[in-house]
Amino acid sequence: MRFKAGKSDFYVSTRLIEHPNSYTTLPKDILAEVRKADFTFLFSNKQYYNNYFFETYGHAAIVSLYGWQLLSTLSRNNGIVYFIAELLMLRIYGSFRHDDITGCVFDFRWNKAGIDLAMRNAFVCRSCLGRLSSLKLSAHQTKIIGDLTEILDVVGKASKWNKDIIGFWKSLTPTKAKKTKPTDNPTGSKYDVFLAHNSIDKPFVEAVKSQLEKRGLRPWYDKDNIAPGRHFQDVTQNAIRSVSSTAIFFGKQGLGRWQVVELRSFISQCVDRGIPVIPVLLPGVNKLPPKLVFLNEFSWVKFSSSADEKEVIDSLVWGVTGIRPQ
Numbered sequence: 001m002r003f004k005a006g007k008s009d010f011y012v013s014t015r016l017i018e019h020p021n022s023y024t025t026l027p028k029d030i031l032a033e034v035r036k037a038d039f040t041f042l043f044s045n046k047q048y049y050n051n052y053f054f055e056t057y058g059h060a061a062i063v064s065l066y067g068w069q070l071l072s073t074l075s076r077n078n079g080i081v082y083f084i085a086e087l088l089m090l091r092i093y094g095s096f097r098h099d100d101i102t103g104c105v106f107d108f109r110w111n112k113a114g115i116d117l118a119m120r121n122a123f124v125c126r127s128c129l130g131r132l133s134s135l136k137l138s139a140h141q142t143k144i145i146g147d148l149t150e151i152l153d154v155v156g157k158a159s160k161w162n163k164d165i166i167g168f169w170k171s172l173t174p175t176k177a178k179k180t181k182p183t184d185n186p187t188g189s190k191y192d193v194f195l196a197h198n199s200i201d202k203p204f205v206e207a208v209k210s211q212l213e214k215r216g217l218r219p220w221y222d223k224d225n226i227a228p229g230r231h232f233q234d235v236t237q238n239a240i241r242s243v244s245s246t247a248i249f250f251g252k253q254g255l256g257r258w259q260v261v262e263l264r265s266f267i268s269q270c271v272d273r274g275i276p277v278i279p280v281l282l283p284g285v286n287k288l289p290p291k292l293v294f295l296n297e298f299s300w301v302k303f304s305s306s307a308d309e310k311e312v313i314d315s316l317v318w319g320v321t322g323i324r325p326q
């Protein structure tokens with residue numbers, strides 16, 4: 001799963017949150033963002049007309065944190081993460097609910113104060129686990145359930161000890177995140193990023209490559225990237241089938257053997273396939289080659305002196321994975 005924070009704030013224009021009016025009257029820029037995502041969570045402090053925590057409309061849910069301080073002493077952040085996990089579980093499980101109050105994620109909370117117990121327990125009860133395992137789930141869904149279970153575990157651990165999940169998350173060692181990274185491969189591609197470069201810039205590009213590997217990414221780096229006698233198109237055609245993003249390095253020596261026309265066609269193929277293109281300026285280069293100014297529309301990154309510049313690597317990782325490093 002890949003999560004992305006929304007670009008702008010939203011407001012509910014109705015007095016109470018109503019279904020579907022509050023959804024259909026969302027600001028236009030929010031609706032445009034909602035349309036792009038598989039699912040959108042909108043968190044509001046307004047109350048629902050029926051006093052629910054949430055209802056869904058299409059691929060969006062408005063979650064109400066109204067009166068939170070009366071329901072739980074825990075941080076709203078814990079609630080937000082819990083509701084995200086709960087709503088995703090419900091999407092897999094077709095909105096199943098049970099009336100017994102067990103603290104299970106599938107409780108129908110007749111009394112909203114039950115959310116406090118739910119966050120501290122943050123589990124799926126035995127009978128629900130049984131129901132889940134009897135469903136015909138795809139491998140993808142099974143993996144998502146595994147991820148949701150991990151997220152719920154963290155909510156439970158933080159909440160049991162009255163901690164805010166954000167601080168608790170930060171206190172966890174990053175080694176765990178690193179370990180899970182290589183399997184985190186939402187595009188199903190063999191490599192995370194193709195490092196297209198002029199062979200003169202090899203030493204620098206190799207240093208960037210090892211920085212990316214340290215972050216758990218799998219770069220595609222052809223040692224003889226566009227070597228003499230090999231056709232640019234052969235290499236790039238091969239790459240385009242196995243990567244989920246492309247970084248194009250521009251050094252002081254310019255494009256080397258690359259032809260502008262070939263590069264343009266390669267880039268437009270990436271765009272057609274939805275593969276992000278990230279121009280990378282090497283030290284000493286301050287702007288893109290004049291013939292490739294169209295690359296300005298992509299967000300580019302720039303190294304000022306060395307390949308281990310943390311913020312630059314962060315932006316590059318962000319561009320590649322779509323996830324902003326902490």
Ligand SMILES: [Zn+2]
Pocket residue numbers: 098102104105106107124125126127128129
């Ligand atoms: Zn249950």
